Amino acid sequence: xxxxxxxHSFREFELDVAFRSDARTLALFGDSGAxxxxxxxxxxxxxxxxxxxxxxxxxxxxxxxxxxxxxVAARRIGYVFQDGRxxxxxxxxxxxxxxxxxxxxxxxxxxxxxxxxxxxxxxxSRRPHGLSGGERQRVAIxxxxxxxxxxxxxxxxxxxxxxxxxRQVLGHLARLKQELRVFTVLVTHHADEVAQLADxxxxxxxxxxxxxxxIARFGASRLExx
Amino acid sequence: xxxxTPDEWQALWLSLRVGLLSVxxxxxxxxxxxxxxxxKRFPGRQLLDALLFLPLxxxxxxxxxxxxxxxxxxxxxxxxxxxxxxxxxxxxxxxxIAAAVMGFPLLxxxxxxxxxxxxxxxxSAAQTLGAGAWRRFxxxxxxxxxxxxxxxxxxxxxxxxxxxxxxxxxxxxxxxxTRTLPIAIYEQLNTPGGLPGVQRLALVxxxxxxxxxxxxxxxxxxxxxxRHADD
Numbered sequence: 001x002x003x004x005x006x007x008h009s010f011r012e013f014e015l016d017v018a019f020r021s022d023a024r025t026l027a028l029f030g031d032s033g034a035x036x037x038x039x040x041x042x043x044x045x046x047x048x049x050x051x052x053x054x055x056x057x058x059x060x061x062x063x064x065x066x067x068x069x070x071x072v073a074a075r076r077i078g079y080v081f082q083d084g085r086x087x088x089x090x091x092x093x094x095x096x097x098x099x100x101x102x103x104x105x106x107x108x109x110x111x112x113x114x115x116x117x118x119x120x121x122x123x124x125s126r127r128p129h130g131l132s133g134g135e136r137q138r139v140a141i142x143x144x145x146x147x148x149x150x151x152x153x154x155x156x157x158x159x160x161x162x163x164x165x166x167r168q169v170l171g172h173l174a175r176l177k178q179e180l181r182v183f184t185v186l187v188t189h190h191a192d193e194v195a196q197l198a199d200x201x202x203x204x205x206x207x208x209x210x211x212x213x214x215i216a217r218f219g220a221s222r223l224e225x226x
Numbered sequence: 227x228x229x230x231t232p233d234e235w236q237a238l239w240l241s242l243r244v245g246l247l248s249v250x251x252x253x254x255x256x257x258x259x260x261x262x263x264x265x266k267r268f269p270g271r272q273l274l275d276a277l278l279f280l281p282l283x284x285x286x287x288x289x290x291x292x293x294x295x296x297x298x299x300x301x302x303x304x305x306x307x308x309x310x311x312x313x314x315x316x317x318x319x320x321x322x323i324a325a326a327v328m329g330f331p332l333l334x335x336x337x338x339x340x341x342x343x344x345x346x347x348x349x350s351a352a353q354t355l356g357a358g359a360w361r362r363f364x365x366x367x368x369x370x371x372x373x374x375x376x377x378x379x380x381x382x383x384x385x386x387x388x389x390x391x392x393x394x395x396x397x398x399x400x401x402x403x404t405r406t407l408p409i410a411i412y413e414q415l416n417t418p419g420g421l422p423g424v425q426r427l428a429l430v431x432x433x434x435x436x437x438x439x440x441x442x443x444x445x446x447x448x449x450x451x452x453r454h455a456d457d
Contacts, residue, residue, distance in 0.1 A: 083347070085351035
């Protein structure tokens with residue numbers, strides 16, 4: 001469950017969003033520049049909003065009025081960035097394990113299981129430079145999951161992938177959703193990703209929430225990709 | 227040309243030792259300062275930046291005099307060190323300090339450029355994976371800056387190896403103690419019949435300088451990870 005209310009001024013626009021959701025996978029849907037990634041950054045703590053309150057499953061990560069602002073490294077938010085951001089000097093195995101060492105991994109989600117779920121076994125000894133876009137994104141997803149996150153943030157995880165890789169990663173994400181119970185926020189402007197992965201959709205436009213509804217009631221016509 | 231005399235070997239060995247030790251002593255401070263200048267905004271940052279370049283801008287003899295004023299027997303730091311039985315003025319350890327100070331700006335500058343070139347987005351990715359400041363520095367920033375750090379070390383070593391002005395005014399010219407290679411060359415120049423010695427030592431200096439610049443070029447020559455990918 002997520003409760004979120006944010007206000008922040010950017011040079012180009014004003015972000016003023018508030019929503020609450022019990023969905024397991026929540027999609028933030030909207031055109032580029034709608035403020036979707038800024039919301040993810042605020043959840044992860046990489047953006048410090050002027051005003052705001054963020055709580056996930058009852059744990060407050062940010063509350064400006066209470067002066068609560070949990071440090072990024074302590075938030076336990078698995079963030080899959082649009083550009084992957086794999087560590088170029090570490091092989092895939094060490095990229096995957098990076099988030100395990102710093103925390104009590106508790107082994108809720110085990111290394112081998114994630115490797116198997118995402119089909120990463122053949123890649124373990126390779127360096128990020130030699131990976132295809134889809135492989136990189138799968139490693140980034142695995143790395144985020146292995147840090148035992150309280151929430152997984154996916155920022156346009158399929159953007160820039162060619163059709164086949166896109167289908168493949170989409171398939172992996174659907175399988176993860178089935179097998180792991182991790183609260184996920186998916187940022188996308190593609191209707192098919194929303195339809196396949198999300199339980200609920202928050203539609204953002206120009207920094208504001210314009211609609212929120214369960215996936216079943218979110219008409220296909222409103223989800224037309226721009 | 228004859229082989230080096232024992233005194234000349236001594237000067238060469240001293241210069242190498244002073245050069246290596248000065249870099250080793252300066253490196254932790256240079257890493258910390260380069261990180262501060264690259265990553266933090268704080269009051270006095272501009273001033274610190276300007277102060278850092280003083281040893282490059284000041285005449286080395288003036289830097290040497292300043293060191294003597296600070297570390298000499300009656301200098302504030304010298305007196306304090308003397309209480310622990312440590313004397314650096316007119317000792318080879320003082321030559322290490324002089325060389326470290328003279329090489330410091332080059333070291334900090336190279337490392338800072340290397341830190342500036344590390345993709346900050348990788349550091350924020352590490353942060354979301356639970357890495358605190360130290361772990362991010364040790365596992366991301368530092369390994370991705372290794373080439374720049376190595377190049378800075380070689381440059382600072384070369385600067386230290388050739389140090390003359392600050393060294394001679396701080397620790398003087400004492401055979402076997404503070405007579406480094408450049409000072410030995412200067413000594414031979416002022417000695418009647420010293421020219422063959424000057425030539426021998428100059429050749430040695432040339433070889434060391436060439437080796438250092440070749441090493442610096444190798445160290446700075448692009449990312450090893452990229453090379454790995456091209457294999």
